[in-house]
Amino acid sequence: MAEGTFIGGFTDHHVHLQLADPAGLADSRLGRVLDLGSEPDAIARLAADPPGISISYAGAFLTPPGGYPSDRAWAPAGSVREVADREDAETAVAEMSAAGASVIKIASNHDAGPVFADELIHAIVRIADRLGLPVVAHAEGAGQAQRMPALGVRALAHAPFTERLSDAEVSAQAGRIAWISTLAIHEGEAREIAIDNVRRFHAHGGTVRYGTDLGNGDLPVDLNPAEIAALREAGITGAALIRTLVPVAATVERRFLLPARDADPFDIEPAVAARIS
Secondary structure, three states: OOOEEEEOOEEEEEEOHHHOOHHHHHHOOEEEEEEOOOOHHHHHHHHHOOOOOEEEEOOOEEEOOOOOOOOOOOOOOOOEEEOOOHHHHHHHHHHHHHOOOOOEEEEEEOOOOOOOOHHHHHHHHHHHHHOOOOEEEEEEOOOHHHHOHHHOOOEEOOOOOOOOOOHHHHHHHHOOOEEEOOHHHOOHHHHHHHHHHHHHHHHOOOOEEOOOOEOOOOOOOOOOHHHHHHHHHOOOOHHHHHHHHOOOOOOOOOOEEEEOOOOOOOOOOOOOOEEOO
16 A cells, blocks of 8 residues: 555635535535535534535635625625624624534635724634634735734634735734645636735744635635636745645545655655545
8 A cells, every 4th residue: 555644634714605505515625614604504404414514614704784794795694793882792603603614714805895993803803712713804906804803803814915025924824823725726816916925924833724615616615726827826835734735534425545756755646545445
């Protein structure tokens, strides 16, 4: 038998299963996904009877009244929860927790509408902390990514793509917040900015997590070759790439062989992560 490590698949840290075909996950090389925006009851039902992998989720986006993505046609009914004030935040976070959420997702897209004030984001973080729920933020628009670490947000749902962060800003973020990659959904300048930010964030020791925004366009329900290529372009290769993909433990029902390799232990070809019978 070939030498290597048995794993149960990799982790996609940013999906929207209401916008994709979750049935395809059963034959994918993923072992876990994190859904970052779906109607809470719908995603809870899917997670209770998953298609061969583990599903964690945030439930609905929390956003200010009229904030992103409340006006988007692609957002399923019930997948956006508008939050007006601190009292409403207490109720909204409790709703997501009761639905089985393991994280809370907030939207802060200044290019598409109103965003929460610092005080309310900080309040949401404190409320969520009491329930053991880290907060993940969609940060878009000038200055939005820079706000989040100081407010206690644990992860950015997208590596910053609106603007090139300064080296000082990247360095400051590296020890305080994780970035979920989603590099391949961008084109042109936004892609170049995101990859450059990730390259420097990774070089400063920042935590990058593989995520694709599955459901955003025609993306494969599996490991995404374009996302892997973009991570490599940002200088994340070899063992660092494996850490970004966060392998999950193998089970009797789901085992893949990850061969030992010095140069680059991950290759998305099926022979590298082939299901073992």
